Amino acid sequence: xxxxxxxxxxxxxxxxxxxxxxxxxxxxxxxxxxxxxxxxxxxxxxxxxxxxxxxxxxxxxxxxxxxxxxxxxxxxxxxxxxxxxxxxxxxxxxxxxxxxxxxxxxxxxxxxxxxxxxxxxxxxxxxxxxxxxxxxxxxxxxxxxxxxxxxxxxxxxxxx
Ligand code: PNS
Numbered sequence: 001x002x003x004x005x006x007x008x009x010x011x012x013x014x015x016x017x018x019x020x021x022x023x024x025x026x027x028x029x030x031x032x033x034x035x036x037x038x039x040x041x042x043x044x045x046x047x048x049x050x051x052x053x054x055x056x057x058x059x060x061x062x063x064x065x066x067x068x069x070x071x072x073x074x075x076x077x078x079x080x081x082x083x084x085x086x087x088x089x090x091x092x093x094x095x096x097x098x099x100x101x102x103x104x105x106x107x108x109x110x111x112x113x114x115x116x117x118x119x120x121x122x123x124x125x126x127x128x129x130x131x132x133x134x135x136x137x138x139x140x141x142x143x144x145x146x147x148x149x150x151x152x153x154x155x156x157x158x159x160x
Contacts (some may be wrong), residue, residue: 001020003030003031003085004030004082004085006032006078007035008074010044015102018055021089022062024118025118026064026065030130033068036052037050038071044097045133049139054147073109075110084114085113085114085116087115087117089118142154
């Protein structure tokens with residue numbers, strides 16, 4: 001049976017930390033579905049299609065990836081896709097509370113679905129999409145934090 005995982009997230013926008021997790025997950029599973037949450041309630045900087053395009057461009061060299069978006073419950077989407085695992089990245093200990101809550105809630109609803117945590121490279125341990133958005137907004141340097149296409153897209157958003 002092939003082992004398929006979902007790597008879900010907001011990816012607003014994708015950072016080098018996300019790419020690092022995707023690269024690690026791709027080594028462990030037969031297929032990884034990178035799935036963008038299309039939450040209409042949340043104010044996002046990039047649209048779902050923009051976020052997906054940036055993810056695709058940033059991970060073009062990584063094999064066995066699929067790209068998608070979803071709304072509603074993650075466990076329902078996972079059942080629909082017949083996946084065995086959810087992948088989440090852990091950066092620092094403070095991530096654990098929220099991730100633990102989510103993983104345990106999802107386990108209550110879907111006991112057969114495992115959440116697998118992958119630790120990001122230490123050099124990305126402080127990195128987040130919101131921090132990158134703030135830096136870009138005030139014209140800070142972001143090139144070392146995000147793939148080139150993302151840096152260009154952010155610069156375009158805040159040009160002028
Ligand atoms: O990148 P993020 O914003 O940390 O990702 C959070 C995400 C998308 C994994 C989480 O919000 C989610 O799974 N949302 C879908 C709705 C859902 O299933 N909520 C219950 C989780 S316990």
